[in-house]
Amino acid sequence: MSALLEIENLDLYYGDAQALSEVSLSVDEGKIVAIVGANGAGKSSLIRAIAGIEKPRGGRVRFRGNEITGQESYTTCNQGIGQVAEGRQIFPTLSVVENLEMGGLLPRARAKAKQTMDEVFTMFPRLAERRDQLAGTMSGGEQQMLAIGRCLMGQPELIMFDEPSLGLAPTVVQEVFHIIRTLNAKGITILLVEQNVAVSLKISAQAYVLENGRIVMSGTGGSLLHDDRVRQAYMGL
Amino acid sequence: MPSIDLIANVVIAGLLTGLVYGLMALGLSVIFGVVRVVNFAHGEMMTIAMYCAVVLFGAFKLDPFLAVLPVAAVFFGFGYAMQAGLINPFITRPEHSQFMLLVAVAIIMVNVLLMIFGPSALNVQVDYQLESYEFGPILFDKARVLAAGMALATSAGLFAFFKYTNTGKAIRACADNNLGAKVVGLNVKHLYALTFGLGSACVAVAGCMMILLVDVVPTLGPGYTLLAFVIVIIGGLGSMPGALFGGILIGVSEAMAGLFFAPSAKSMFGFALLILVLLFRPQGLLGRKP
Numbered sequence: 207m208s209a210l211l212e213i214e215n216l217d218l219y220y221g222d223a224q225a226l227s228e229v230s231l232s233v234d235e236g237k238i239v240a241i242v243g244a245n246g247a248g249k250s251s252l253i254r255a256i257a258g259i260e261k262p263r264g265g266r267v268r269f270r271g272n273e274i275t276g277q278e279s280y281t282t283c284n285q286g287i288g289q290v291a292e293g294r295q296i297f298p299t300l301s302v303v304e305n306l307e308m309g310g311l312l313p314r315a316r317a318k319a320k321q322t323m324d325e326v327f328t329m330f331p332r333l334a335e336r337r338d339q340l341a342g343t344m345s346g347g348e349q350q351m352l353a354i355g356r357c358l359m360g361q362p363e364l365i366m367f368d369e370p371s372l373g374l375a376p377t378v379v380q381e382v383f384h385i386i387r388t389l390n391a392k393g394i395t396i397l398l399v400e401q402n403v404a405v406s407l408k409i410s411a412q413a414y415v416l417e418n419g420r421i422v423m424s425g426t427g428g429s430l431l432h433d434d435r436v437r438q439a440y441m442g443l
Numbered sequence: 444m445p446s447i448d449l450i451a452n453v454v455i456a457g458l459l460t461g462l463v464y465g466l467m468a469l470g471l472s473v474i475f476g477v478v479r480v481v482n483f484a485h486g487e488m489m490t491i492a493m494y495c496a497v498v499l500f501g502a503f504k505l506d507p508f509l510a511v512l513p514v515a516a517v518f519f520g521f522g523y524a525m526q527a528g529l530i531n532p533f534i535t536r537p538e539h540s541q542f543m544l545l546v547a548v549a550i551i552m553v554n555v556l557l558m559i560f561g562p563s564a565l566n567v568q569v570d571y572q573l574e575s576y577e578f579g580p581i582l583f584d585k586a587r588v589l590a591a592g593m594a595l596a597t598s599a600g601l602f603a604f605f606k607y608t609n610t611g612k613a614i615r616a617c618a619d620n621n622l623g624a625k626v627v628g629l630n631v632k633h634l635y636a637l638t639f640g641l642g643s644a645c646v647a648v649a650g651c652m653m654i655l656l657v658d659v660v661p662t663l664g665p666g667y668t669l670l671a672f673v674i675v676i677i678g679g680l681g682s683m684p685g686a687l688f689g690g691i692l693i694g695v696s697e698a699m700a701g702l703f704f705a706p707s708a709k710s711m712f713g714f715a716l717l718i719l720v721l722l723f724r725p726q727g728l729l730g731r732k733p
């Protein structure tokens with residue numbers, strides 16, 4: 207079993223405020239790994255630091271054994287690290303097709319972009335129906351599908367999901383989880399940050415609990431799901 | 444009261460000049476719309492382009508329509524380098540320090556031009572400058588028509604670039620959602636620099652055309668910077684068609700002011716228009732509501 211993504215002692219600051227301190231974790235290839243934590247714990251910061259959008263002050267990030275710490279996001283994306291970001295971050299005045307095209311501009315994905323777009327349209331027929339609609343005028347659920355489709359355009363080997371179910375209707379939430387499992391079954395490794403702690407622990411092989419920028423607990427998804435502290439703090443049980 | 448024919452002639456001349464203004468303003472608008480940096484050296488760059496055309500004409504008898512190519516290429520490279528080297532490091536700093544940076548660049552440009560060319564007016568003398576096309580009572584200056592055509596063609600090229608090419612779409616994506624652009628792995632700094640390069644190339648073309656219409660002195664720069672602002676605000680910040688439309692409005696209003704009042708009242712109408720727009724349609728005539 208090899209680790210696809212390894213993080214060692216990562217420190218991240220915004221000005222003087224520390225957002226991550228000595229975060230270490232590893233994500234095994236082919237697995238779903240969950241990060242659980244309260245609002246402001248640093249989950250999104252961790253994802254952005256891995257992606258190279260925020261520059262960590264200390265520590266290392268390795269992907270497939272290559273050090274990628276502090277590299278720009280166009281480099282990390284091109285290594286195969288994809289992201290479905292918090293708040294979706296689609297391009298509102300670009301059409302659905304144009305949004306997808308933007309995901310497929312990475313050198314690693316460019317040659318196959320047409321074919322990948324067909325695959326994305328097969329997976330999300332709704333996007334195909336609305337291919338020329340401006341992305342900003344779509345519903346929240348459709349935008350989330352677009353964000354996922356756009357990420358797939360880059361042929362990622364790892365997808366970091368940041369609260370993909372936030373603000374969506376229950377049936378759409380189920381659909382999102384179904385998609386995550388389908389992608390994982392196709393061999394894509396998943397790093398999952400979710401409000402919906404119970405479901406995310408249920409589907410993950412490994413999980414970490416982040417509190418005030420530190421990892422305070424880790425274990426298999428199943429073991430954390432039955433841990434009293436986790437149940438109390440994050441599932442309100 | 445001037446005759447209808449005279450008015451028609453003046454309006455058409457103003458409209459044609461306005462297209463060249465519009466191209467200059469388009470450069471400012473594109474840079475601001477994407478990079479969110481206000482190029483306070485815009486008009487100074489316009490005058491530099493005019494001097495480039497003068498020098499190329501003087502040295503090689505190069506027609507300004509041909510000078511467009513080398514001057515635009517050099518300006519593109521210069522704009523790219525300026526954004527990548529000078530402005531990118533300032534992007535996260537407070538706005539007043541960006542402002543100071545670009546104002547400093549502008550002042551340096553004016554003074555370097557003064558050192559090289561002195562304060563007297565220069566121009567180019569092409570043989571078609573006195574020719575005109577006649578349609579009944581209306582005369583079209585040939586140089587003005589060609590200059591406007593070049594401005595229109597350049598703008599159309601830019602519109603097509605943004606609409607149809609991957610790089611153009613990627614630049615729009617950066618403008619739309621900067622974080623989103625980083626999320627999908629677009630090289631935002633490179634795209635910003637390209638945008639500054641493209642905006643500079645627009646100014647280069649506009650400057651080469653403008654030298655066919657007016658003489659150049661180093662101190663024209665600040666006036667053009669202001670003019671470009673007025674146009675962009677009237678047309679609508681971030682609206683590309685708005686910049687062209689605003690340019691035409693200003694061109695026509697300048698010409699009318701010259702006709703009905705005095706040539707020195709040229710900018711008066713433009714500013715009056717600006718005030719009206721700010722009062723009644725602050726997002727600009729073709730701008731989107733924020």
Ligand SMILES: Nc1ncnc2c1ncn2[C@@H]1O[C@H](COP(=O)(O)OP(=O)(O)OP(=O)(O)O)[C@@H](O)[C@H]1O
Binds near residue numbers: 243
């Ligand atoms: N761009 C920023 N500038 C300054 N501080 C920031 C920035 N982004 C996040 N922070 C701070 O860093 C800390 C961690 O924020 P982060 O968004 O990573 O938390 P989170 O776990 O994703 O929270 P949530 O569940 O609310 O999304 C918070 O205290 C937040 O205020």
Ligand SMILES: [Mg+2]
Binds near residue numbers: 249250251292368
């Ligand atoms: Mg978050």
